[in-house]
Amino acid sequence: MKNRIKEFRARHNLTQEALAKKAGVRRETIVFLEKGRYNPSLKLAHDVAKALKTTIDELFIFEG
Amino acid sequence: MNRTQFARCGSLIGGAIGAAVGFGVATGNYLLIIVAVVLGVVAEYVCKRCVSEIVEDELVYRLSERAALRAFQAFALTAGLGGALLVAFGNQLPGLGQLRPVGMTLAFSACSLLLLYLVFYSYYARKGMD
Numbered sequence: 624m625k626n627r628i629k630e631f632r633a634r635h636n637l638t639q640e641a642l643a644k645k646a647g648v649r650r651e652t653i654v655f656l657e658k659g660r661y662n663p664s665l666k667l668a669h670d671v672a673k674a675l676k677t678t679i680d681e682l683f684i685f686e687g
Numbered sequence: 688m689n690r691t692q693f694a695r696c697g698s699l700i701g702g703a704i705g706a707a708v709g710f711g712v713a714t715g716n717y718l719l720i721i722v723a724v725v726l727g728v729v730a731e732y733v734c735k736r737c738v739s740e741i742v743e744d745e746l747v748y749r750l751s752e753r754a755a756l757r758a759f760q761a762f763a764l765t766a767g768l769g770g771a772l773l774v775a776f777g778n779q780l781p782g783l784g785q786l787r788p789v790g791m792t793l794a795f796s797a798c799s800l801l802l803l804y805l806v807f808y809s810y811y812a813r814k815g816m817d
Contacts, residue, residue: 648744
């Protein structure tokens with residue numbers, strides 16, 4: 624699953640640390656998500672999307 | 688307290704417990720070992736409550752789940768097979784003494800772990816995942 628977290632984060636001028644704080648996770652989790660090395664739970668996807676003022680559909684690109 | 692300080696605290700507590708357990712074993716003071724372990728667990732819990740940053744999140748839980756499953760599989764397989772082999776041939780190996788009790792211990796450990804796994808699996812299958 625691909626995502627546009629980095630793009631949205633840059634758009635909102637947020638650091639990984641700031642986004643992590645907003646989403647209630649560790650910075651390492653944001654790093655893993657951005658690199659596509661971790662598929663988040665629905666709750667985390669929702670929290671990250673909310674922190675970036677967007678929707679899960681906009682943020683995550685489901686493949687296959 | 689931030690995460691770095693918490694990690695340092697954890698290392699210090701771990702070191703202190705290790706030293707106390709080592710001292711307890713060397714002097715035969717087993718009460719000291721129990722007290723040290725209990726105090727260590729309490730100290731770790733108190734430290735964890737003082738951390739203002741997020742220490743654990745769903746990625747940590749997912750990694751722990753996978754690591755625990757792999758550790759469980761590796762131990763159950765090696766202890767089960769090793770135990771069975773030692774039970775079967777432990778007393779026939781020349782120069783190694785009686786290895787059958789070691790095999791029994793390993794085999795029973797593997798069985799206990801499998802049983803525990805079954806109990807927890809049934810519990811969570813009934814309770815559901817939140």
